[in-house]
Amino acid sequence: MSNWLLPVESLSDMYQLNWVTLAVLLCSSTLINGGKVLVFPVDGSHWINMKILIKELHSRNHEVTVLRPSDSWYIKPDSFYYKTLNLKSSGGIDKEGFGSLVTTLLTTRREGASLWFRISMEYELMLQVYEINKKLLQTVEGMFENSKLMQSLRDAKYDLLLTDPAYGGGVLLGYRLGLPLVFNVRWTVQGEGHQAIAPSPLSYVPIPGAMLTDKMTFTQRVKNFLYYLFTSLYIQWMTDSTYKPFVHRHFGRDVHYMELFQSADIWLMRNDFTFEFPRPTMPNVVYMGGFQCKPSKPLSKELEDFVQSSGEHGVIVMTLGTLVAKLPEDIAEDIAAAFAQLPQKVIWRHTGKRPSTLGNNTLLLDWLPQNDLLGHPKTKVFVAHGGTNGIQEAIYHGVPLVGLPLMFDQHDNFFRMEARGVAKVLDIATVNRDNFLEALKEVLYEPSYSDKMKTLSNLHRDQPMKPLDRAMFWIEFVMRHKGAPHLRTESYKMSKIQYYSIDVVSFLLAVILLVFTVFISVVKFLCRRVFCRSKAKTE
Known part of the structure; x- marks a missing residue:
């Protein structure tokens, strides 16, 4: 018990040291004036x-x-x-x-x-x-x-x-x-x-x-x-x-x-x-x-229980952004049928009609915590539309992608990911249960997708400043x-003529042409003088 007791002098010195430390920190910190x-x-x-x-x-x-x-x-x-x-x-x-x-x-x-x-x-x-x-x-x-x-x-x-x-x-x-x-x-x-x-x-x-x-x-x-x-x-x-x-x-x-x-x-x-x-x-x-990326936060109990029920197979997350909460029914039916054939659990943001082919392994949600799910260790693949936010969160958390780009820059975004070997991209016009299932299996079971995405994630995170x-x-x-x-x-x-130095090149070409013209004229003049003198001497 006595080992836990300190002399009064020691306590006094400790408090004094703490106050000095606090004063130094306050003095050394930069005051921030809000703008x-x-x-x-x-x-x-x-x-x-x-x-x-x-x-x-x-x-x-x-x-x-x-x-x-x-x-x-x-x-x-x-x-x-x-x-x-x-x-x-x-x-x-x-x-x-x-x-x-x-x-x-x-x-x-x-x-x-x-x-x-x-x-x-x-x-x-x-x-x-x-x-x-x-x-x-x-x-x-x-x-x-x-x-x-x-x-x-x-x-x-x-x-x-x-x-x-x-x-x-x-x-x-x-x-x-x-x-x-x-x-x-x-x-x-x-x-x-x-x-x-x-x-x-x-x-x-x-x-x-x-x-x-x-x-x-x-x-x-x-x-x-x-x-x-x-x-x-x-x-x-x-x-x-x-x-x-x-x-x-x-x-x-x-x-x-x-x-x-x-x-x-x-x-x-x-x-x-x-x-x-x-x-x-x-x-x-x-x-x-x-x-916008950040470490994932804990999921709700219900969602965590569903994720944990996937066991060693893991989870697939699918969302197509803010503009497309639901897909045409035939596409939704094919996607649901493909998901149903996998051992993984699936969390899918979908607000349309419930597909008749939906398997017991798939959870439909009106909204999902995308960042928190991508940061979960059991998430294996992210099915996305190719918005910049989603792709960057996938890179940050090291989750490979299956792409269904729809419009605007999404095709280009996914092309960049496919070129780096971290995504498999499908055309929404031709996607069906077979090619969608094949794409999922390729990204799930071909190690290069996950390995390359982890490398990309490490490169992205290795920065001196957030x-x-x-x-x-x-x-x-x-x-x-x-x-x-x-x-x-x-x-x-600057005008395009100035920016690309077209005026400078034109001026220099004109000078060269002028010098060349003068040179030729002088040569012709001298040649005529020499010829005339020679002719005069001959005569």
Whole structure:
């Protein structure tokens, strides 16, 4: 008992030491003054990413204000993490209409409709995106014309504007308010983010959608170039026609709308080089791929019991993201039938009609804790649609993939994973119980898929700083220094003729041609003089 007792002097010394230690820690710590951040988000799945940054900013004592349209899909009007400025206007995204269009698109692809009908459906999807941009610009124009709102935004003295440039509303507002601009970015209105800010040689930088790697044959480079031309025409039709008139009307005819994007201070890129092929980049591009990933939390008792009942066989997790909660019935029947033939347990997010072929090993849920299930040691395969969030969580937790890409960038995302040997990809138009079961068995029982994904996971995790911490550092860097112009190239202000030095090459060629012409003229003149003298002497 006496061994546990300390003399009074020792206790006094201990308390004194603790107080000194605490004082030193307090003095040595950097005081954090919270900044003010204005957020102009993109609704839908993009908001899931933005909300993670907002929560982290709030935890670091920053005050966040979110601009929210009245018909917002995901963005809640009240939150512990941010204040809202509710705009009495449309955000442009019709959840029901968009979901219905996606379902119709899937059904027509499945039924093998005529090529013309399928093209018309793809065209309809493109028109939806066009209308979203058009409505968004109407919202921004309404804001610009609301002098009371604009003055209140100026009076708030925000330190920066954080936005997702997949749509341009935040960029236009930031430019009008004169605020430093930080992007949470994978896409801009003109396509993949790097294409707008960094050199992208077509010889080894594949255009998204071309389904090419950075190692291209001559034929593939031709394909990549043609994809680039098609993308350029698509941009002129879809984006230039809406953004150019708006920018000319509000900022002057000498301003191109992409200059406003390219003048952003920091580009927080939602990928890294475990996902992206090697390519040139820029000093103000900060990679935060997997910033939303985190260690898994314990499952609910019911879900944990179901997972544990899988024994040594493990679990398959399937979800197709926010836009597709249910599949056409024939696809759902085939998928359920394939699952029923496996010894693994299956957890499937599916809100449609219960398939008649559903086996006892499959649990249907309206919602599932994706990150927590992917981080569970019994999860063997992730069946996904190819959204960036899901793929990065699979990489983080080292879970190989079976892909059912549906639209947008999902095919390209899965192509990158297939090229790395960590995914088996199926076409939703031709998937059936046999090829789906074959794909599942290949990924489950061929060790290379799991081994390569674990290697990819180790590469992703082996970083000196967590991606979310890196993102926060650069956001706070912009706050402290009121921007980051020293990291931003001025090349976006140059014309294509200047950027590619066509004027310089033309000038040098003209000089060479002039020198060559003068040289030839002098030679001819001297030759004539010599000839004339010779002729005179002869005579």
